[in-house]
Amino acid sequence: MAVPQVAAPPPATRRVRRSHQGWKFVGPFMIVFALVFLAPIAYSIYLSLYRNRLIGGNAFVGLDNYTQALQDSQFWSGVGRVGLFLVVQVPIMLFLALLVALALDSGRLYGKSFFRVSIFLPYAVPAVVAALMWGFIYGSQFGLVGSINDALGISLPDPLKPSLILASIGNITTWQFVGYNMLIFFSALQVVPKSLYESAAIDGAGQLRIIRSIKLPAIRGALVIATIFSIIGSFQLFNEPAILRNLAPNAITTYFTPNFYAYSLTFSGQQINYSAAVAVIMAVITMIVAYVVQLRGTKDL
Amino acid sequence: MSRFLKVAAVASAAVLALAACGGGDDDSSTGSSGGATVSEADVTAALEKGGTLTVWAWEPTLKDVVTKFQEKYPNVKVDLVNAGTGDKQYTALQNAIAAGKGVPDVGQIEYYALPQFAIGKALTDLKSYGAEALKADFNPGPWNSVNSGGGVYGLPMDSGPMALYYNKEVFDKYKIEVPKTWTEYLEAARKLHAADPKAYITNDTGDAGLTTSLIWQAGGKPYTVDGTNVTINFNDPGSQEFVKVWQALISEKLLAPVSSWSDGWFQGIGNGSIATVATGAWMPANFVTSAPAGSGKWRAAELPQWTAGANASAENGGSALSIMDKGANKELAYGFLKFANDGDGVQVRVDGGAFPATSKTLADPAWLADEFEYFAGQKANEIFAKSAQQVVTGWSYLPFQVYSNSVFNDTAGKAYVSNTTLADGLKAWQDQSAKYGNEQGFTVK
Numbered sequence: 001m002a003v004p005q006v007a008a009p010p011p012a013t014r015r016v017r018r019s020h021q022g023w024k025f026v027g028p029f030m031i032v033f034a035l036v037f038l039a040p041i042a043y044s045i046y047l048s049l050y051r052n053r054l055i056g057g058n059a060f061v062g063l064d065n066y067t068q069a070l071q072d073s074q075f076w077s078g079v080g081r082v083g084l085f086l087v088v089q090v091p092i093m094l095f096l097a098l099l100v101a102l103a104l105d106s107g108r109l110y111g112k113s114f115f116r117v118s119i120f121l122p123y124a125v126p127a128v129v130a131a132l133m134w135g136f137i138y139g140s141q142f143g144l145v146g147s148i149n150d151a152l153g154i155s156l157p158d159p160l161k162p163s164l165i166l167a168s169i170g171n172i173t174t175w176q177f178v179g180y181n182m183l184i185f186f187s188a189l190q191v192v193p194k195s196l197y198e199s200a201a202i203d204g205a206g207q208l209r210i211i212r213s214i215k216l217p218a219i220r221g222a223l224v225i226a227t228i229f230s231i232i233g234s235f236q237l238f239n240e241p242a243i244l245r246n247l248a249p250n251a252i253t254t255y256f257t258p259n260f261y262a263y264s265l266t267f268s269g270q271q272i273n274y275s276a277a278v279a280v281i282m283a284v285i286t287m288i289v290a291y292v293v294q295l296r297g298t299k300d301l
Numbered sequence: 302m303s304r305f306l307k308v309a310a311v312a313s314a315a316v317l318a319l320a321a322c323g324g325g326d327d328d329s330s331t332g333s334s335g336g337a338t339v340s341e342a343d344v345t346a347a348l349e350k351g352g353t354l355t356v357w358a359w360e361p362t363l364k365d366v367v368t369k370f371q372e373k374y375p376n377v378k379v380d381l382v383n384a385g386t387g388d389k390q391y392t393a394l395q396n397a398i399a400a401g402k403g404v405p406d407v408g409q410i411e412y413y414a415l416p417q418f419a420i421g422k423a424l425t426d427l428k429s430y431g432a433e434a435l436k437a438d439f440n441p442g443p444w445n446s447v448n449s450g451g452g453v454y455g456l457p458m459d460s461g462p463m464a465l466y467y468n469k470e471v472f473d474k475y476k477i478e479v480p481k482t483w484t485e486y487l488e489a490a491r492k493l494h495a496a497d498p499k500a501y502i503t504n505d506t507g508d509a510g511l512t513t514s515l516i517w518q519a520g521g522k523p524y525t526v527d528g529t530n531v532t533i534n535f536n537d538p539g540s541q542e543f544v545k546v547w548q549a550l551i552s553e554k555l556l557a558p559v560s561s562w563s564d565g566w567f568q569g570i571g572n573g574s575i576a577t578v579a580t581g582a583w584m585p586a587n588f589v590t591s592a593p594a595g596s597g598k599w600r601a602a603e604l605p606q607w608t609a610g611a612n613a614s615a616e617n618g619g620s621a622l623s624i625m626d627k628g629a630n631k632e633l634a635y636g637f638l639k640f641a642n643d644g645d646g647v648q649v650r651v652d653g654g655a656f657p658a659t660s661k662t663l664a665d666p667a668w669l670a671d672e673f674e675y676f677a678g679q680k681a682n683e684i685f686a687k688s689a690q691q692v693v694t695g696w697s698y699l700p701f702q703v704y705s706n707s708v709f710n711d712t713a714g715k716a717y718v719s720n721t722t723l724a725d726g727l728k729a730w731q732d733q734s735a736k737y738g739n740e741q742g743f744t745v746k
Contacts, residue, residue: 053740053741053742054417054421054700054741054742054743055420055529055741055742055743056742136564139565140558141557141559141565141569142559142564142565142569143565158558162718162719246560246563247560247563248506249506249507249560249710249714250506250507250714250715250717250718251718253711254707254708254710254711255711264707267388267392268388268704268707268708269704269737270395270704271740272399
């Protein structure tokens, strides 16, 4: 019987030595990366495979938590809510931010730096403080809305009622993040060479044409980045519902957003394992959506 | 797979293995507190010997108790930590217990949350310390609350026999009688709101604690707990009584849509737009600090009755001090519990304005004669003491009441903001609680 000739493996020593050298450089980074980045993810996945019960203790349950979460109507109602929030609030916010950035960039605005700072200012307000502040404004009994009702003898709809609460939260986040996105767009516009505008003007292009054909294509990368940040931000919606829940406990459920649901599961029900599964599923959904947007946004760049 | 990803995968697998090692080693050290009894001499010896005690509590008067305690037992150092109020502290406590590290020796736990910690084996059964002999020192309500599943899981610190606080100025202005029954209360609510559309009899945006307390007063027993067999039923007569009146208050929009403990709430208490508050006897101190504008206008009265002429009351709130099973100095901790809740500490706390759980205090003429400035000199303790005697017996909370209360607004809360009826809301609350109970290994019917 003929034994096929096996080629001798290439000498291993050279390769080993080479990889050792590399490790000395990337080692410190890899350690920190593993500890602060991979470890929490790994621990979440580990937790999500167990179930710790008040009676019966801790047991390995495989993917049970995931099957349960995928059939959990409360979880999906939260996902649906942030999805709706995403498709309505993000376009409005980015459009406003773009408008402001273009206005500032046009150079026709008086008091440009004042506007820039004042529009950016809400972003400097801590999110929790912003939510508390808007909570006071929205109060129909003792807040600003209540005072307006009293002063004018009218009856504005209660911004904290179940049918309006999502819009009210959208208003807070828009207020807070227009300035941030505006700054991204504005700085992207700043690097567009001014000579392009001059030659466009010589060619007879109006301002709208310049925006459409020069400015927007030039900041497309910034637009995609801002969109991705906003998508992630929407999926992570937490502060506003958590704070406003004190004022509108019946309009904001414990599963209002997926993040808030994970929080409630952990801290009210001690369902740490199930909460970890919800968090992992949410991370995957967010990754997929953000990735699709990135692919589409940069397709023909 | 790129080399980078390979490395990442290896690293995360290693971390996973580490995590697996770290997570599995709890519940091995719980056997120590079983049968052995601890005599009073052991406790005294521990107090003489001294040591350090960590106490997690938010009750403000405990600070003075600790000072007195350290004067009496100079070898003991008490580290009093405010780890948050209520839920926030329980979260921290659960986390410490799960981690098996940083667990305090003593923790303040509200009565409604106590069964949950007891069943989770987080607390030491004080029977072996002879705590049963202290039964006569405490009022029956709070004593009943620290008894869970045949064990004694803490010593009662304060209690919350309920009373009706009302703004006398508002009631006088509109010539409304202080209601003696909940039916009269409903009528008073209508009269008041008709006379002044900005004024409400009370506020409520769905409060699990108030709901269960009022059902308790009405003689309802929606929860029965027998070991791990639990029943939840909001169809019983007591719950129905509550639903009847409260549904009318909700449907006729007679409840101010303001959440308790919010700024708006205290404003309303101060300015007369919220005319009554039905809650525990620990409330006056909060009036004084948070709604000073109402001083002199408010009074305390007996809780309205579900049946005319009856004398029923219930507890709302109140907490115990418990010894953590994973705590270190248990004898010393028991010494502190006795001092704070049964011994010299009680008077210190009463002087600080707390409402104690000891029967001796409630019979003390000097205490009963206390005049409350906020209530224009009314001797309100007489009303509270009477209420404490009239608490309906036989009530029990769920062994997972903390969770259950957290989903009250998800379910029953719908009745406050939509067309869902309160009866349906309570049914949804019942179902959601039962689902959780079954998931947690109880048999819930």
